[in-house]
Amino acid sequence: MGLDSHRVELLLALFGVANAVWSVVLTHITTRKAKADMRQIAETLTASFSQIAAELVRNRKPSSGRRIT
Amino acid sequence: MSLPDLSLARVFYDRAREVYLETRPSIDVTPDQLLAIASDVSTQLELVRLVRELNDPEFRQLLILFLEDAADKLEEAAGNADDAADLLDRAGLAPAVTVTTGAIALTLATGGAAVPVVVVFLGAGGMIALGFGRTTLKSKSRREKSGAKKLLSLAAKLKGV
Numbered sequence: 001m002g003l004d005s006h007r008v009e010l011l012l013a014l015f016g017v018a019n020a021v022w023s024v025v026l027t028h029i030t031t032r033k034a035k036a037d038m039r040q041i042a043e044t045l046t047a048s049f050s051q052i053a054a055e056l057v058r059n060r061k062p063s064s065g066r067r068i069t
Numbered sequence: 070m071s072l073p074d075l076s077l078a079r080v081f082y083d084r085a086r087e088v089y090l091e092t093r094p095s096i097d098v099t100p101d102q103l104l105a106i107a108s109d110v111s112t113q114l115e116l117v118r119l120v121r122e123l124n125d126p127e128f129r130q131l132l133i134l135f136l137e138d139a140a141d142k143l144e145e146a147a148g149n150a151d152d153a154a155d156l157l158d159r160a161g162l163a164p165a166v167t168v169t170t171g172a173i174a175l176t177l178a179t180g181g182a183a184v185p186v187v188v189v190f191l192g193a194g195g196m197i198a199l200g201f202g203r204t205t206l207k208s209k210s211r212r213e214k215s216g217a218k219k220l221l222s223l224a225a226k227l228k229g230v
Contacts, residue, residue: 050096
């Protein structure tokens with residue numbers, strides 16, 4: 001009986017430690033990923049602007065040609 | 070209270086113009102800078118004034134498309150932050166509450182044995198970490214959603230130029 005309660009305590013302690021570690025790791029990973037998302041947005045914004053600008057310039061060339069004629 | 074930085078709108082406008090005229094390789098603008106322009110009426114009006122003075126419909130269209138695209142990206146990031154907060158609830162908070170509740174019950178049943186008491190503290194620590202993470206993610210999501218709205222509002226103002 002004494003051994004059983006000792007085992008239960010050990011199991012509970014393991015659960016407690018595992019849960020605390022898991023909670024901290026999960027929090028760390030999710031918040032870090034959220035910060036990385038923002039950095040990624042900054043990079044894609046710059047690329048996206050150039051892409052839209054290039055697209056507009058490409059579309060403009062034939063139309064400006066039409067305007068000249 | 071600080072005064073709005075009108076030069077921010079000017080810098081953004083100049084850089085955008087240079088990229089459009091292919092004299093600059095990239096615009097190098099951060100979401101924070103865009104939000105600073107979109108968050109203040111004075112800087113918004115400054116950008117609208119600059120675009121109106123230039124009177125180039127294609128350049129105006131470029132800015133509108135860019136702002137709408139940036140708003141989409143912010144909305145997406147807000148959605149990701151919400152998903153991450155839900156993950157913390159499901160995979161973190163629920164087990165932590167179960168373990169802590171069990172440990173509290175055991176503490177009461179054993180009359181304050183050392184191990185359950187320690188586990189209660191561990192569980193509480195885990196819950197505090199998760200709560201902090203959840204709050205951070207939710208506030209980030211709110212900021213991004215509100216930022217996306219501001220960018221769309223600025224895009225709408227430019228459409229009216």
